[in-house]
């Protein structure tokens with residue numbers, strides 16, 4: 001079994017939604033927020049994933065954002081344009097705040113897999129810095145507009161999981177675990193977990209892995225249900241909505257999937273046509 005932080009939080013939020021996504025393989029619907037997050041992460045990977053220690057120009061960064069911009073999930077061109085504009089502003093503020101201290105990190109978008117005994121723990125660390133005093137810092141970018149409550153940050157497992165990964169991969173213990181909230185251009189740092197804290201992290205992971213291996217996928221209705229991608233197939237949600245509304249919701253979800261498939265088919269056909277033209281041009 002493979003577990004990532006995202007899978008773990010999906011299970012802890014609602015085991016049934018975990019099953020839909022990770023066991024049944026149903027697709028999570030693209031949303032503006034997911035696409036925005038993906039584009040911003042790609043731009044920051046480009047900014048820090050360099051081979052020379054000089055920072056690129058802001059223009060270079062913004063033009064990279066344009067080239068890697070993910071267009072999925074937006075309901076209109078207008079909406080997409082406004083998110084892209086917002087992304088450019090957020091990156092510009094980030095650039096000016098960080099460019100003077102620019103250093104090459106020791107890792108950017110570092111993938112890892114840890115054998116935890118009964119399961120594989122996998123993930124991707126956005127960035128790991130080595131500070132001038134020789135200490136290390138793990139940084140994870142967040143693109144949400146809402147700032148977290150500090151108590152929730154302290155309970156969150158993402159950065160402690162990365163702490164475990166740093167120890168396994170490089171044998172280092174970072175002195176700081178940080179979330180960088182890009183929209184607010186603000187960094188929230190906590191101290192690393194001590195040994196008993198890390199043991200509690202392992203316990204929580206093992207509890208989830210065990211529940212999954214026993215097939216415990218009960219539905220847990222929660223405040224995020226209205227944004228769940230699987231509402232149209234979730235029995236709890238369907239019975240809460242009533243049959244008529246459930247059918248309309250399923251119909252709307254199927255139409256969105258149809259539109260997405262048609263778009264993907266059209267893009268593929270266009271690519272095939274270009275390929276054929278090039279082949280004929282060679283003759």
Ligand code: SF4
Pocket residue numbers: 014016017219220221222224225226228229230231234235236237
């Ligand atoms: S709609 Fe709510 S209860 Fe149903 S799967 Fe999604 S999160 Fe779980």
